[in-house]
Amino acid sequence: MHASLSSLGIPTALLAGLLANTLSAQAGSYTIIDIGDLAPAGSHDGTNAAGINELGHVAALTGDGTGGYIPVLYRDGQLINLGGFPGENIGGGGKGVNNLDQVSGWSMSPYPSGGFQSEPFVWTEGEGMTNPINDEPTNWSGEAWDVNDAGQMVFTTKGGFFDPATGFKRINFGGVGGYWRTWDLNEDGVVSGSAFGPSGQINAFRYDSATDTITNLNDPVLDHHSDAYGLNDLGDIAGWALQFGPSQSGVVWTADGQTLRLPVGDLGVNQIQGTAEHINNHGDVVGLDSFPGPHAGNPDFEPLGWVTFQATEASPVVKTNLLSLVDPAAVAYWRRLHPFEINDRGEICGLGVAQAWIGDGSGGARGFLMVPNTPDRFRSLSRSLPGVNGHPVLVAKGTLEPGTAVEMGLYKAAPNASGFLMLGLDTVYAPLKGGVLVPAAFSAGGSILPTLTDGIGGVSLTSTWPAGIPANLDIVAQYWIADAAGAEG
Incomplete structure (x- = not known):
């Protein structure tokens, strides 16, 4: 029927002796992992962990030790080199990964008139890397930012959306604006992104590919600019809004039409600009509070990565500094953390700065994966x-x-x-x-x-x-x- x-599944073997977990409104402790790099032995290079699936596998890029980048999948403690397009291996990066371990991202390719350009890719294990929109009539460059389990994809420039059944299209934003970006999509093909209006105003939007409808999320009274980043399968979207004033805060636009403005400045008096990066199906949100200007290495002005659990239900919303959730040795290793995504198991990926490597050519950039010490029930x-x-x-x-x-x-x-x-x-x-x-x-x-x-x-x-x-x-x-x-x- x-x-x-x-x-x-509810594994009650984990019941005894546990006080909290990532599905509760309490913040448990985490283990943070440096995902490593593929630089030659005896050296290191920068990495960035951009997207995570429900298995805890991470789409990332790593430096190759010579100034180039390699798209990788971090899985079960190992970095898998995704290579390049057939006959090419020029460099690139992973951006998103679905639950089938298909990875989306960008890879460098020779430009017909000379030089190189980035082209979007999807990588499938056993099949390698392909450009899903290679038959576009114009030579189109860009990045494939995410891919869902149905193989639908979004692209950061020109409002690109791809469905294996119907092909590639540029989303029609009508009078919203002429320059647009699509950042994320969920399993229903609902897309988050932003479009620039005629006056230069940035408008966050939600696009439903099933009905070909778009919703402008920008509040014309309160918001000067806004952008919609990560979303969950319920249709809740995380992003930011710059209010007339100005004051930028992290925002969650819920599927039922509410706008939840997250507090800013609660983690540090100098961190006055907030961004919400991603939201999972439990309403847990990750983001970054920062100071919009130079800080000359003053730690009081360092950006602060944070997580808030069940933000769509909590009142008030309580944000937790990610560095407060890891042990002292990890705090000494990591100077700052910028989270990008959180899955339903509470695992978080992002870009950190390693204290010991700040002076090297990579600026200390390291991709990280945070895993709850109390496994999900x-x-x-x-x-x-x-x-x-x-x-x-x-x-x-x-x-x-x-x-x-x-x-x-x-x-x-x-x-x-x-x-x-x-x-x-x-x-x-x-x-x-x-x-x-x-x-x-x-x-x-x-x-x-x-x-x-x-x-x-x-x-x-x-x-x-x-x-x-x-x-x-x-x-x-x-x-x-x-x-x-x-x-x-």
Whole structure:
């Protein structure tokens, strides 16, 4: 009867002795990893970790020790050299990575009239690097900033959007402006970016590729400029807005039309310019507060990377300096951290400055990956199938300590639709009704509970986590909702 499904695994073996995790409103500790570089042995060069997927794999670039750059995928502690276009290996960088480990980015290529230009690429393991828009009538240069699991891509210049089924297009912004950038997209093909208006005003926007509609997020009364960066699968977007004054703050534009302006100056009196870089499905946001001007090495004016957990629900929003979440040895190694993305497991990637290497040719630039020391209790086991509201999203929150609250919410399913919540103590991954049944709901210990979505396609469950649940127990949950747009309804 289905076909919008979403699943979530709950490894309760992690229950004992844990006080907080990245899905709670508390900030736990992190281990920070320098992803390394591919410079020759005995030397080092700059790196940058730009994008992360739900597996914790990172799209990045590394210096080659000679002034050039190499696009790489950081996976399981190793840097994988992505090479270049067939017959070319001139240099480039990785920008985004999906959950299939396809990487988007830019690679240098010879320009027909001489010299070189950057061209967008998508890299697939076993197939190598290709330019998805190589058949464009004009010789188009740029960067492929991100790629989702459906192979859709966005490009930072000229409002580029690519769908494997329909090809490349330049998004039509109408009267919004004539120069535009697309930064990120989610699994439903919703795009975030900015366009320059006739007066030079920068307007943040949300573009829905399924309906070919664009929404200008810039508040004409409050905001002089704004830009929309990273977004989640719910449609919430992180970015910044420069208010008339001026005062720039990090902003979250929620999918339901609200504008959440994050505090600025709460981490340091001199950091008066804020930017929100990315938001995950739990509402956790990463960003940077900075001082808009030279600071001559004065640490009081250093940019401060931060994270705030469940920003879309917290009141007030509390930001945490990333360097306060790592151990003293890491604080001594890293001078500053600029986070770019955070996944649903709370893992954060970005660009840092290593204290010992500031005076070298790279300026101390090092890509980093931050991993929570308290692993997530909740882990995604499969992607949802699209329905009338796009891809449904299942999110759970709580520490799973006995006597504490645990919440599970289903979003973006079909409105006012019947269905089932299926629970199991193991996974089966069995084909069913055009989808995949994940939990062993029909085996011992399994349960099938009827459910009904509300008027906007949501289900919210709140309970208290009981005492006495044994360790080494996995509980797998999955919703199956009737949906006219599903594979079999």
